[in-house]
Amino acid sequence: MKIRSTLSILALAAAAGGASLPAAAPAAVPSKAAAVTEFDGKIVSVNRDARRFRIRDLERGTVRIQVTRNTRYERVAGFRGVKKGAVLEVTARRSNGRWVAIEVERSGRDDD
Helix, strand or coil: CHHHHHHHHHHHHHHHHHHHCCCCCCCCCCCHHHHEEEEEEEEEEEECCCCEEEEEECCCEEEEEECCCCCEEECCCCHHHCCCCCEEEEEEEEECCEEEEEEEEECCCCCC
16 A cells, blocks of 8 residues: 555656646757858859859769849859859758758859
């Protein structure tokens, strides 16, 4: 009997303690910062009609980047300044399976 009453007390304490705990948090959603990736490399090709280009990043290989009207440019003359052979830094995010450029700027690297 003593064991049963001890177990009952432990069960009541656990139930009471559990009631005072906050509800489980929903699954973690990646922040916008985590969804953004930076590419740094040489432009391999430019498709002006489709408004996209390919960049060869030393760490990630060659990726295709889509440009939108919301893309910002620094030290580059807009999309017309994106030319084959240019060394650029691109900040992009994944959207519908594509890399979409948030910002494009001239790289600070010395190599061409």
